[in-house]
Structures are given as structure tokens and as C-alpha cells.
Amino acid sequence: DAKTTQPPSMDCAEGRAANLPCNHSTISGNEYVYWYRQIHSQGPQYIIHGLKNNETNEMASLIITEDRKSSTLILPHATLRDTAVYYCIASYSGGYQKVTFGTGTKLQVIP
Amino acid sequence: NAGVTQTPKFQVLKTGQSMTLQCAQDMNHEYMSWYRQDPGMGLRLIHYSVGAGITDQGEVPNGYNVSRSTTEDFPLRLLSAAPSQTSVYFCASSYVGSEQYFGPGTRLTVT
Numbered sequence: 070d071a072k073t074t075q076p077p078s079m080d081c082a083e084g085r086a087a088n089l090p091c092n093h094s095t096i097s098g099n100e101y102v103y104w105y106r107q108i109h110s111q112g113p114q115y116i117i118h119g120l121k122n123n124e125t126n127e128m129a130s131l132i133i134t135e136d137r138k139s140s141t142l143i144l145p146h147a148t149l150r151d152t153a154v155y156y157c158i159a160s161y162s163g164g165y166q167k168v169t170f171g172t173g174t175k176l177q178v179i180p
Numbered sequence: 181n182a183g184v185t186q187t188p189k190f191q192v193l194k195t196g197q198s199m200t201l202q203c204a205q206d207m208n209h210e211y212m213s214w215y216r217q218d219p220g221m222g223l224r225l226i227h228y229s230v231g232a233g234i235t236d237q238g239e240v241p242n243g244y245n246v247s248r249s250t251t252e253d254f255p256l257r258l259l260s261a262a263p264s265q266t267s268v269y270f271c272a273s274s275y276v277g278s279e280q281y282f283g284p285g286t287r288l289t290v291t
Contacts, residue, residue: 110285110287115279168228170215171222
């Protein structure tokens with residue numbers, strides 16, 4: 070799996086959009102970008118994933134650059150409950166895989 | 181569906197004791213994995229399995245054994261516990277190449 074790089078921490082005002090960046094400059098053509106988050110000490114929770122097109126679901130939007138070397142997770146209207154550690158992962162879409170997590174970005178939503 | 185279940189939730193061991201952390205999933209997922217998370221750190225992959233009878237090592241396998249005799253269960257064995265194994269342990273499962281579902285974790289303290 071390609072290595073990903075994320076800022077260690079970010080702040081966002083409640084109600085504003087939170088934009089979390091991820092660099093994955095060595096990603097290969099068949100690796101998807103996945104995002105998870107971990108609230109307090111709970112198990113991580115899947116948010117969204119994509120290959121090369123922008124994706125949106127009820128939780129977030131994922132913007133992947135055309136060269137696929139970076140992506141941004143967007144939480145459109147951050148709430149206090151979005152305070153969590155967010156992990157960006159590059160992972161193969163099929164076949165056997167070994168999925169590893171980095172240290173993620175600690176997002177603090179401020180009232 | 182119960183999803184991914186882990187037992188016990190908490191455990192205290194003395195150095196040198198052995199124990200098995202249990203993980204089960206009822207989603208018929210082929211892929212299962214074990215992670216450990218030390219305080220303030222990201223998740224590190226211990227072992228993973230892509231199907232019954234198939235296991236492989238992750239980033240930090242030393243001191244841990246696994247087996248996968250059924251699709252549903254993926255126990256993690258500590259043969260001789262050490263204080264360095266004090267951590268929170270998460271089990272996860274997924275279809276191969278798809279998003280992972282995590283259990284609630286087992287908090288292990290080795291004294």
C-alpha cells in the first residue's frame with residue numbers, strides 16, 4: 070500500500086466546512102483512497118472512499134486531484150461530534166491486501 | 181447483524197501469563213485483521229487473514245499468534261504477556277478490497 074501523509078492536527082469552527090488534506094504521491098493506479106475516523110477510543114469508522122472521481126455520501130465529500138497524488142476530505146458543516154482522529158489510507162481494490170493505518174489528523178471542532 | 185464483536189472488553193494480565201483475545205464477525209467477510217493502538221498513537225497492524233486457513237504477519241507480529249479455522253472467528257493469542265503489550269486491541273473485518281468494520285476494542289494491561 071502507498072504511504073500517506075496527513076497533518077497531525079487541525080481546528081475547525083462549528084458549522085464551518087472542515088477540509089482535511091492527505092498526500093499519497095506514490096499511490097498506484099489500482100489503489101483506492103479510504104477515509105476513516107476514530108472518535109475517542111472507539112473502533113475506527115469508515116467514512117468514504119474513491120479511486121479518481123470525486124465522491125459524496127451522507128457523511129462527507131472526497132475530492133481527489135487529477136494526478137491522484139493528494140485528496141481532501143470535506144465535512145460540509147462540522148459539528149462538535151465530528152471531533153475525532155481522521156485516517157487516510159491507500160488500499161488495493163481487490164485481491165489480497167495488508168491494510169495499514171498511519172497516525173491520522175486530530176480534528177478539533179471548536180464551538 | 182452483530183457486526184464485529186470482541187471479548188473481553190478489559191483484561192489485566194501479569195507478566196508471563198498467556199491469554200486469547202476473541203474476535204468474531206457475522207458478515208461472512210473474508211478479510212480479518214488485528215491492530216494495536218498505544219496511547220496517542222495510530223493503529224499498527226499485528227496479523228491479518230484473507231480467509232480460513234490463511235494468515236500473515238503485519239507490522240508488529242512479535243509476541244502474538246493467530247489462526248483462522250473458520251470464516252467467522254479470528255482469535256489473537258499472547259503466549260507470554262509483557263508490559264510492552266499493554267495496549268488497546270482492535271479487530272476488523274471486510275470483504276477483500278472493501279471498507280473495514282471494526283470491533284469496540286479490548287483494553288489490555290500487563291503488569
